[in-house]
Amino acid sequence: MIVTRSKPIEEIMDQIDQIMDQKICVIGCSLCAGKLKTGGEPEVKNMIRQLQDKRVNVIDGVVLKHACSIESWESLIKEQPVISDAEVLLVMSCGIGVSLLGRLCDKIVIPALDTVSLGAALNDEILLEMCSMCGQCTVGFFSGLCPKSGCPKSQLNGPCGGSNDGECEVRERKCIWTRIYEVMEAKNMLSMLNETLSPTEYNRGL
Amino acid sequence: MGLEEAIRSGKFIVTAEICPPKGTDISGLFSEAALLQGIVDAVNVTDCPRAMVRMSPLVLSSELIKMNIDTIMHLTCRDRNRIAIQSDLLAAHALGIRNVLAMSGDFTTMGDHPYAKPVFDLDSVQMLQVITKMNRGFDLMDNPLGGATSLYAGAVVNPGARPLGFVRIKLQKKISAGARFIQTQAVFDADLFNEFMDEFKSLNIPVIAGIIPLRSAKSAGFMIENIPGVKIPQAAINRMESASDPVTEGLKIAAETIDRIKENCQGVHIMPIGNHDHTKRLLEMCSLL
Numbered sequence: 001m002i003v004t005r006s007k008p009i010e011e012i013m014d015q016i017d018q019i020m021d022q023k024i025c026v027i028g029c030s031l032c033a034g035k036l037k038t039g040g041e042p043e044v045k046n047m048i049r050q051l052q053d054k055r056v057n058v059i060d061g062v063v064l065k066h067a068c069s070i071e072s073w074e075s076l077i078k079e080q081p082v083i084s085d086a087e088v089l090l091v092m093s094c095g096i097g098v099s100l101l102g103r104l105c106d107k108i109v110i111p112a113l114d115t116v117s118l119g120a121a122l123n124d125e126i127l128l129e130m131c132s133m134c135g136q137c138t139v140g141f142f143s144g145l146c147p148k149s150g151c152p153k154s155q156l157n158g159p160c161g162g163s164n165d166g167e168c169e170v171r172e173r174k175c176i177w178t179r180i181y182e183v184m185e186a187k188n189m190l191s192m193l194n195e196t197l198s199p200t201e202y203n204r205g206l
Numbered sequence: 207m208g209l210e211e212a213i214r215s216g217k218f219i220v221t222a223e224i225c226p227p228k229g230t231d232i233s234g235l236f237s238e239a240a241l242l243q244g245i246v247d248a249v250n251v252t253d254c255p256r257a258m259v260r261m262s263p264l265v266l267s268s269e270l271i272k273m274n275i276d277t278i279m280h281l282t283c284r285d286r287n288r289i290a291i292q293s294d295l296l297a298a299h300a301l302g303i304r305n306v307l308a309m310s311g312d313f314t315t316m317g318d319h320p321y322a323k324p325v326f327d328l329d330s331v332q333m334l335q336v337i338t339k340m341n342r343g344f345d346l347m348d349n350p351l352g353g354a355t356s357l358y359a360g361a362v363v364n365p366g367a368r369p370l371g372f373v374r375i376k377l378q379k380k381i382s383a384g385a386r387f388i389q390t391q392a393v394f395d396a397d398l399f400n401e402f403m404d405e406f407k408s409l410n411i412p413v414i415a416g417i418i419p420l421r422s423a424k425s426a427g428f429m430i431e432n433i434p435g436v437k438i439p440q441a442a443i444n445r446m447e448s449a450s451d452p453v454t455e456g457l458k459i460a461a462e463t464i465d466r467i468k469e470n471c472q473g474v475h476i477m478p479i480g481n482h483d484h485t486k487r488l489l490e491m492c493s494l495l
Contacts, residue, residue, distance in 0.1 A: 161391060
């Protein structure tokens with residue numbers, strides 16, 4: 001799941017300040033943003049109301065099934081003809097959806113959300129920073145848990161000096177290394193933690 | 207005698223910490239250094255501690271060396287990728303800096319530039335591996351260097367962190383990666399420190415214990431709130447609260463802590479809040495001068 005957060009309305013207004021008179025269509029995404037309540041049907045409706053209050057020329061809003069996976073521009077406007085009438089698309093999806101629409105059409109494309117993390121949905125709970133897409137997966141050393149994404153300092157070889165009594169010094173949560181230690185201990189794999197891991201090969205992801 | 211030689215000789219080491227200025231005026235640092243000249247074995251120069259923008263430790267370390275004061279330059283992984291780390295290490299060597307303390311660094315959001323991109327390309331263990339390689343004449347990718355570095359690498363550990371099994375894993379990795387000495391975060395609880403040393407004595411690495419003389423009960427509270435991993439016993443805070451001369455009381459508490467741990471470590475590292483006006487007095491109080 002791609003985790004998004006709503007931008008402050010002032011920031012969105014700053015972006016559309018010069019083009020308020022143009023026809024704007026709000027586009028949501030029912031996949032991750034819908035589940036996270038940042039870009040589903042209710043959020044799109046709410047955005048339309050807010051923009052209308054600010055005298056923005058909103059013509060309509062639509063929620064795509066998945067903004068990150070589109071067959072073609074033609075098939076999209078056939079399904080949602082209102083999009084082709086718009087001059088500006090205000091997109092309430094993750095950055096991937098925004099980028100894809102920006103690439104596909106000749107309209108002005110503006111994001112309404114910030115994309116912050118690769119997360120997971122566990123029942124009603126959203127777990128953040130499950131993967132940092134570093135390009136070289138080493139979670140096999142940690143029985144599936146990822147210290148690179150779970151640790152704010154991306155420590156690969158053990159906790160930083162700020163990890164104490166199991167808590168992370170940066171975020172209000174358990175230190176990922178505490179989790180790793182507990183899991184490895186429970187699975188009788190603690191000795192694997194003695195392995196020193198080399199710096200990540202970032203060119204793999206480039 | 208430089209730090210490495212002093213440590214090898216087995217003598218009890220005293221180091222002290224100074225922080226580069228936020229600004230271009232380094233005159234205050236010279237007066238601080240003058241207070242430390244002749245009473246410490248080396249001066250640590252910090253690298254934008256608490257993620258606050260300050261002058262590069264390269265410059266200050268180099269200035270201290272010109273004054274004939276050996277330095278331990280801090281280098282964090284927070285602000286540099288592996289190219290910049292190696293570049294700074296080469297520069298350090300060229301400037302005559304011989305001791306480098308490798309650390310992850312306080313997180314960006316704790317400082318005065320919370321919007322900064324946290325780099326953390328390498329972790330502290332990997333930085334120590336880099337130093338070891340460069341001392342052999344190669345960069346991280348095994349390309350030969352035109353002249354090897356000769357850097358004496360140190361690492362940091364928080365002796366108050368628990369559980370100890372957890373601390374052991376990283377400390378052992380740091381030693382295998384090339385750490386030759388350890389400087390610790392501040393010790394306020396001698397029992398916790400001694401417990402730590404009992405556990406790790408067998409690792410056979412010189413440990414220099416960090417000491418912060420408290421200045422007031424308020425400063426103790428500030429440290430608990432703002433410095434990661436600091437544990438100050440309530441008894442010490444009570445003493446600071448009821449002291450008529452808190453500065454002297456803080457020095458007394460520090461001296462007592464040093465007395466209780468000095469049999470168990472190879473040195474102390476003085477990191478006062480503010481300046482070194484009282485460092486000499488503290489060292490006299492615990493007969494280290």
